[in-house]
Amino acid sequence: MPSAVSPLAPPEVPNMPVIAGVKLATAAAGIRYQGRTDVLLAILDKGTTVAGVFTRSKCPSAPVEWCRAKLKGGKARALVVNSGNANAFTGKTGRQSTALTAAIAAKAIGCGANEVFLASTGVIGEPLDATKFDGVLGSLADGASTGDWMSAAEAIMTTDTFPKVATATVKLGNTAVTINGMAKGAGMIAPDMATMLSFIFTDAPIAAGALQSLLKSGVEDTFNAVTIDGDTSTSDTLLAFATGAAAANGAPKISRASDPRLNAFTKALREVMADLSEQIARDGEGARKLVEIIVEGAVSKASARKIAMSVANSPLVKTALAGEDANWGRVVMAVGKAGQPADRDKLSIAFNGIRVAKSGARDPSYDEAEVSATMKEPKIQIRIGLGLGKGRDRVLTCDLTKEYVAINGDYRS
Template structure:
C-alpha cells in the first residue's frame, strides 16, 4: 500500500499542446496488460534528458543518448516488462529496430525516436511483439492520454504517478504535465525509474538542458528506496513551444522563475510519489541535513541515513532505536565531523523531539516520545551538522516484510 498516495484523477491531468500519447497491449511479458506507450511530439519540440550512471546501462539508454545528441526528437516509445539491459549487441539492434518501426509509422527518421524500456534485466526484448502493437498505440494517440500512459509504464508500482501544473508565462498559460514510474531499485544517479515531463513553453535548447539537470538533481536524484541504481533510469523534459509566448533563452526574469519553479515542482512530486510507492513501504521519511559546509556534504550524510537498512527497519517497526541514525551519520565520510556539536531531531516541523546533542542522547529525550512520532506514516529526521550554512533533503521510505516478498517473487 502506497503511503498517502492515490491514483491521480484523470480530470486533473491537463493536455500539453503539441504532445499526443497512445498505449497498447503488446504482450511484452504478461498478457492482457497495457505495456506499450507511444508519445508523438509536434515539429519544433525540444527535448533534453538525463540518464543512469550505471556502467551496465541498458541498450535503450545508449540509443537515447546518441539520438538526443542529434536533436530534433519527434517521438518516444516506452515498453514495460523487459528492460532490454544486459542484452549485448542484440539489445542495441532491437532498440534501433523499434525506433525504425516508430519512424516508419509516424513519418519521421529513426534517429528522431527515443526508446525506453523497464522491467526484468538480462532477458531479450520481444521486439516482434512490440513492433506489432505499435499501430494500435498510434491509433490511440490523443492529447489527454496521460492517465493511460501513466498506467502503461508501471512495473511493480501499485499506483500510477502523474502530475499537472499551469503557470503564466509572457501572458500565456503554460501547461506542465508529467508521468513517472518506479517503486524499487531506487537510488540517486537516477533510480529504476522513468520520468517524462512535458510543457508547451518555448525554451532554448541550452536552457532546457540546464533545467532538466537541475530538476533531476532536486527530485529524482534526491530519493532512495533501497540503494540500488538501475540500468535503465531516464528523465526526459520536453518543451513544445506551442503556448504562444516569446522564447525564453536566458535564466533571468519573472517568467523564467515561475516556469522553473513549476517544472521542478512537478518533478519533485513525481519523485516523492515513487518513494511513497516504494515496494512494501509503510512510512515516508524526509531526511533533512543542515549546517553543512556545502550541499554535497549534506547529501552524503542524508544518504547514509536514508540507505541504512537498520534505520529503515527500525522505522518500519516504529522502534526508537535511534542510535542507528548516529551510527549512519558517523560513517557518512566526513572525517573532521565534530559530533559534540551535532544535533538530531525526530518529527515533523510542528512536532519534533530533540534526540541527540553534545555527542550523545539529549537530556530531554524520552523514548516514548520517539515511539509516538515513529508510529506516524510521514515524519522527518532533521540533522544539524553545525559546520556551515548548506542544507539538503533526501526522501526515502522504510523496509517492510513485503519488500522482500515483492523482490523475491519479481519474475514470477
C-alpha cells in the first residue's frame, strides 16, 4: 500500500457522529497485509433494512453474488468486509468461503447467516482462507462500539492513501437523522451500476424498497460518474443500511421513495455519495490532478456521458494532464472516437475557463503562457461544448502518472 498520502486528499476530515443501531470493530486477521487492520465488522440492530447495487461485471466476486442473493430479504444484522483478497475468480472455494464467513459472523452476533452481508477487496484469483475469521469475528462482536468510523474506513483500504468518510444530518419530518458513509477505491475504478466498495448507514426508518430506489437513482451521477483507469472491478459493491432508530425520536416511517417527506433526506444522501465519489477520484493511484470533465450541448445526457467518459478514460488525455500540457488536440481525438453525435466545426474546448478551441479550430485568442500556467493547478476542469442540443453531463477522473504504473506493476509482488 502506498505510504504517501495523495496531495489531493481533502484538507479536513469530518467529525463522524454516532449512528444509533450501528456498532463497529476492526482487527488484523493477516489475510494479506501484515501489521495493519484488514477486517471490519459492523453490527446492526434488529429491524435494520438494507439496499445495494453491485458491479455488472460478468465475472463478479463470490461476495457480490452472496449479497445479491441475500438482498431479497431486505434485512441486515451484520456487515463483514476484508481487504487484501477479493475472493473473486475463486470458484467453488470462493462460495464456500462466503458461506463460512457468514456462518462465523452469524454465530458471533446471534443472527441468521442470511442477514450477514459481505464484501472483499484486494487480489483477484487467490483463495480466501475464511478460517482466519474464526475467533476474530467473535472478539470483534464482543468489543464492538458505536464507534471509530476512521478506523473502520482504514480497515477496508487497499492501495488507498487515505480513509474516505462523509456525513450529513438532515430533518426527516421534525426529527434529525444522520447519514454516515465510507468508501475505498483508488484503482480498477470505472463505474458500472456501483463502483469500488462503499457503505452507507443511517438511523432513518426507511423500508428496504424505498432505500433501494434512492440508492439506485443516486448512484448514477455520483459513484457512476467517476473513473480512474477505465477498469470495472469484479467486486464493486455499494450497500446502504437503515437502522430505523430515529423512529423512537419521532421520525416518520417511510415506505415509498416518492414520499415528499424524503426530499431533504434524498438530497443529503446524494451529497454524501458525491463527497465519497470525489474522494475516490482524489485518491486515484498516483494521481496529482483532480480532473472534472463537463460536456454541454450534446444531443442527450446519455450521449454527453459517453463523450465525457471517452475523454476521462483516454490515456493520452490523462498523460497530457500529468505533464501539465494543455493538449486540446487529444481532447478532440477522444470526443471524435466516442461514437456519439459531434460536429467538428461546432466544437469548443476550455481548460479552467480558458477557451483553447472554438468552432473546430484553435481559439484566435489562444495564449500558450496563460494556458500553461493554469495547467499547474491541482484541479483541472475541461469544458467541452458540442453545440448540438441541450444534453449535459459531468464526470470526475484524475491524471495518469508514472506512479500509477509503478503501483500496478508491483501490486502482487
